[in-house]
Amino acid sequence: MSRLAAGGSIDRRQPLAFTFDGKSYQGFAGDTLASALIANDVRLVGRSFKYHRPRGILTAGAEEPNALVTLRSGARAEPNSKATTVELYDGLEAASQNRWPSLGFDMMAVNGLLSPIFVAGFYYKTFMWPRRFWERLYEPLIRRAAGLGALSGLPDPDSYDRDHAFCDLLVIGAGPAGLMAALTAGRAGARVLIVEEDFALGGRLLAERHEIDGQPAADWVAAVAAELASLPTVRVLKRTTLFGGYDSCTFGAVEKVADHLVTPAAGQPRQRLWKIAAKRTILATGAVERPISFGGNDRPGVMQASAVEAYVNRFATAPGKRIAIFALTASGLRLARALKAAGIEVPAIVTPDGTGDGSTIAGMVTATHGKTLRSIEVSGRRIEADILAMAGGWNPAIGIASHLGARPVWDDAIHAFVLKTPPAGMALAGAAAGHFSLGEAIDDGLREAQAALADLGMPATVGARPATSDDPAGVGTLWSVPGSKGKAFVDFQHDVTVDDIALAEREGFRSVEHLKRYTTLGMATDQGKAGQVNGQALLAAATATAMGEKGTVIARPPDRPVAIGAFAGAHTAAHFRPVRLTAGHAWAAENGASFVDTGQWKRAQWFTRPGESDWLESVTREARAVRTGVGICDVSTLGKIEVAGPDAATLLDRLYTNMMSTLPVGKARYGLMLREDGFVFDDGTAARLADDRYVISTTTANAARVMQHVDYCRHVLWPELDAQAVSVTEQWAQVAVAGPNARVLMQRLLPDMDLSNEAFPFMASAQCRWRDGPARLFRLSFSGELAYEIAVPADRGAALMRALTEAGRSFGVTPYGTEALGVLRIEKGHPAGNELNGQTTAHDLGMGRMLSARKDFIGRALAGRAALTDPMRPTLVGLKPVRPGERVRGGAHLLPLGAAARAEHDQGYVTSACFSPVVDGWIALGLLANGPSRIGERVRAVSPVRGTDVEVEVCSPIFFDPEGVRLRG
Amino acid sequence: MRIPCPYCGERDAHEFVYRGDAAPQRPDGAEANEAAFADYVYPRANVAGAMHEHWYHAQGCRTWIVVERDTRSHAIAGATLAREAKR
Known part of the structure; x- marks a missing residue:
């Protein structure tokens, strides 16, 4: 021990x-x-x-x-x-x-x-040839030989939390500078958040022996911690690593809530991700000690002097019995005092110029010996030591400020990269600012907190500046030790040596960014915190460039590795994204529905009946039921937007290609929306509820986008129009009731309404009552049958589904899902998502006539471009296999008969395909060049993905009831 | 990034949908020709510096706003309601 x-x-x-x-x-x-x-x-x-x-x-x-x-x-x-x-x-x-x-x-x-092989860039040099060996041999070999720990591959049993914090002043780091700053601002009543990675406050004061106000520094830390805890506007987050700075002074931090427990307590997250918005920030992250690059500097027993100091003073351990010191800075001498006080032998203090006390040896460590360290070599002389503490100078920890775009500059006075111009809203304090002494840290914390308070218009506090013991901070620099024996490491984790840097320079990798990528310097999990600057300095020396000119690499978040689980938080598995259920969901599930994800919605895809073993069997039965009896389908997921106001009609005229201002109250109309570039954006219906009020529908997929578009037109393009718009998608449950028996069924539901064809014809709309509540009735038909859509407030949606089922039981009302809906619309040639794919024009879909010439509308000018109305564009057609029973597949390419299946012969593609019960065969819709004039022609539908090649006949896209008799019936 | 919504106050950028340059003005539709619209729809300046942009507060008040943002630093100078910016 x-x-x-x-x-x-x-x-x-x-x-x-x-x-x-x-x-x-x-x-x-x-x-x-x-x-x-x-x-x-x-x-x-x-x-x-x-x-x-x-x-x-x-x-x-x-x-x-x-x-x-x-x-x-x-x-x-x-x-x-x-x-x-x-x-x-x-x-x-x-x-x-x-x-x-x-x-x-x-x-x-x-x-x-084999290290001569494993030099910088060895991947590129060694494993180039033969090419096919890379995947099979080299890569698996390298992956096994080189690497770090392995993941368990098991699901993470713990939970991760997320929280937000807002503060006047964020203090990053609870060393002397950070504590002084938090105390100063906290006393003034500012909302202060101070985050500290360690489980103890104090920073360097935990590891070094100093006096503050004549007392051991630990007493001062304890007093400050107690006062911070008592201040109502101050929050101290220990075990919290601030890993990234982002725009507008926002920060990411991860709090290790339960990492110091075997397992988290019940209900306790393992870690908590903090998103912090701060008005002002003080970066008091201290500095990181640099190693010195001499032969064998990676031998177990060679340690940073600052670490040895921490292990002795903070943790009360003796890392070795004989601890030699190789120092470029005054911290080496302070360490020697600490070691002697702890009764540890110090066989040698080595400095390059011999500065120090009388016992100091002028020279350099050139080699080390032992499996773990037994001795060091200084100027050819062996000195027994089981620990060598190296004090190579300090790098201010400024990564977080660099995330915000501040560029580090080289400071020749302290031989380190510093920030002369911190990002807006941020100040640096203490060692992070390149001010290494304790007195400067306290001064900085006090001054920067006062400045932040003044900035925020808050009164400054008057508090005494604590007196600190003298702490001269020496700085030194020695990038490599001449005459070193054995490998001298720069980046310990990635095994980058002094020789690798020289090699990279010889091979032309002379910028710091190239050096990094070629040698992997600083690319390990420690991100080169210890050794990267040493490597850059060696490169500067090799290219005879000043450090200031060479610069350093750009630091990006995260500053420390963060577990993916912390970012995912609760958004895993079923909680990965929200699930939207329609009001009729439970009813659908009871009726054997299989659901499909449509965006966030779950929609019933088909309803399996007892005895049905195949989805196609269910879908065919449902489609047939609609054509011969009556079916009901939950269409609540379609977007619904109410547009109201004196200018509502004008707004809709500009949104849709066709006229909506001429629509009478009590009627509905199909409408097409374009993007401004002339391509089809979305389709739906508009129903006029009153002179100044419409309700429009959108496709399920585009509901949010259309809402955004309507608002854009109202706010940005035509703010002079007096029209309001609001999404009511979730407020109304809506059901399609379709089939020859639809009127009978609806009449049972709405006994007081006259639903005769004369009173309520095709494309009629009405606001009515159902069971003493509001309802909306539309005579719309997507299926081509006599059909209605009825909407009720969402909280009555489930009751509506049950009422329809009940009322239609005697004539076999059939619930149908999205698949049957698709079959019915393909049979009628109605375009849906597959055709409204963002690449089609109104002309392509056979709807060129819907572009009004009597008004302006979004997309009008560019829809008229010659290329968008070119007859040779792929245009909507129907397709049916020449040989009965053959199946056409969606996505298949359309090619002339006899042409080779190559891209140059491509004339279009199949957009939608289904088995049609009324045709009793597979049918399809497709986009075919010059399609409408090719009716009757035969082409090939080739799917290289599925390996199918089907001869099809081009036909009208309307396979069933082309005159539309049934829907008007 | 934090965006100062004129209605809701300062909010996280995740609540907003970005659209782009607020400078192009839609030609007066009734008379404007294809060329004028092509100029409105397609070319965009690649601004390095202060830029007025359209953002939509989709997760908030559903208002379109004009944000002045420096594309080099992401510093945001302010925001106004689009309907007021137009006047």
Whole structure:
């Protein structure tokens, strides 16, 4: 055990048991998995991506490239979890990844011996030839050899929540700068949201030893946390990772609600996705320490100095017995003091120029030795050490600001990329702003919070600026160590070395974006947080370019990996999208309906009767029943829009190609709408309820789009028209009643109405009463039969279906679904969705006569273009197989007889096909070049997809009752 | 992105449907010829900078509005009701 006897932020009274690779260990509350592993002397935690080199814990934060583990098991297994950010809990189960058969002995480490092959761009160079080997051999091989953890493949048993937050000030990060800012704004009464990734507040104050107001910094943090908790307008979200900045100062964050529990409590989500809208934001995300690229810098035991400091001070562990330090910054000396205070031996402090105290060695670490670290080499001299802490300088964590379009610039004074101009509404504070000392962090937090308050017109608070201990922040830079022996890594997770950068440069990949993609530098799950800038600096040096000129890559969200489940939230399985049910749904289900998805609606497709084994059998029976008796069909899903006002008629004249202003009250009319480019948009009917009131119908698919279009015409094109419009699709349930017995049935339903042909003829409409409630009756026919549509308020829709069934029982009223509806309309040649496909014109559908020449309407001018009325355009025709019994298929291409089935001979296609009971055979509608003048001609209907080739005769699209006698009957 | 709807106040962009450039004006239909309509329907400027755009508050008040947005930064300068913008 390497647990220190005292100190740290762990709770020694709360021991926690956990396992790693099946072996049991113990840690304490307040540990991360990484600190608990260190306390248990576990040094080897993973294998690298490409070379399978043994790796240990490098960092103490989210920038960790090495210590990736699979957390939990079974369906809850979560691969690629960073041990450095996993909060320890009792019963935690973790396993190492990317090794076989075991972490200690990995067969794939042979890749390291083959490393000359696995250089940058090796995919492109090595596996090019022969081409067919890629899919069969190379790719499976590479995928098995290189990779990280595996998904369980099982459904996620946990739930994920979503929430929204609005605030005056969002503070990202609860280190000294963030805490100071939140406190300042919170005291002023601003609505403050402060988010912190860690389970503890304090940031660097948890890991470093400082004094604030003469007290240990931890006391100040505790006091601030207590005050924030007491302020009514302040909300503190711990365990919450802010992963993305988006337009208009909105942010995405994920709160790990139950990730620190074995399983979430009942009803508790595992994670919660926050969408945050902030008026002002302070980015106080601190900085990430850089590694130093020397030979063998990836050996387990080589760690970031800041991490060693955290493991000693915060977690009270001794990562090693002899900890050497290789430092470019003053933080190395601070670490040495901390180690000595903890009783840990410091065999050497190495700095390139020898600055430091008397014991410092001037020089560089050029090599490391041991399976896990045993010694380091400095200027040819071996020094025994089981840990080497490297302090390579700091990169401000500015990714979130970059998401909002701010471009980092190189600051020669601190050797780092910084933001000189933060995005509008955002300020940077502390190390994120490149101000590395504690005093500056406190100053920044105070100042930027006051500025935000002033910006928001809120009174500033007067509070004392806490006094802080002196904390000189040194900066240094050393991008590679000359004379290094062995591989010197830049990107640890993706195994990108100093040599790879040089190779990429030699091969011409000289921009940072090209370098990234060629070498995969910074493309791993850590997104190059630790090493990417080092790689860019090496590239700049190799191309003799200044860092400022070379620049850095563009950071995009997410800043940290986020589980897909968090984004999906509750929108999974049945909840993936809303389901809309008509009022008659339950009635349909009771009657044996099979349902089909039509957008979000469920529509009855057909109704299976006992003894029926095939859908076609049911559909044919239903269609036949409508032609010979009476059928009822729920058509509630069609869009319904009421248009009212003195100018309602004028508006409809401009929306439809035909005249609606001449429609008398009590009548309905079929109408066609075009897009402004002249193509058909939608069709439906308009019924005039009063001089200044219409109800129009739309297709089910276009209901929302037509509503939007009507509003566009009212608001944008002709705001001078006094006409209102509102969707009433969901307010009215509507049923089609069709067949020779339709009048008898309707008369039973509406005994007080005169439904004779004289009183209520074809295309009549009326507002009437059904069972003492409002109803609307229309004599419309999609089926070509004597037919009505009756609408009642939706809450009476189910009762209407039952009443119709009851009233029609004696003459066998038959419910029919969308399939039979389709059969009936194909027999009558009525276009529907398959023909109204956005590519057809009124002329194509044989409705050229519906384009009024007496008025303006949407699409008028462009519908008249020669190309849109060209007779050679594919135009609506009927098609029937020459050989009885043969089946034409929708989607089949129409070709002249004898022509080869090639695209150049294509003359159109089949849009709709069905088995017609009245024809007693398969029939189809299609769009055929110059179709109407080719009636009687025979063509081929070829479907390469289904492998069918059927000879068909071109005919009128109206297969049944061409004179329309029945619907007027 | 947040859009300041003149009716509803500032709302998330997900509530809106985007249409595009608000600049093209529909030719006076009665007289306008094919060429005038083709010019209205098809060519669009690829604006880099401030642009007036039509948005529809589909999940809110169902109003068409004109939003002034900078296409480079997505900064939104303001929004007016389309029917008022026309006057």
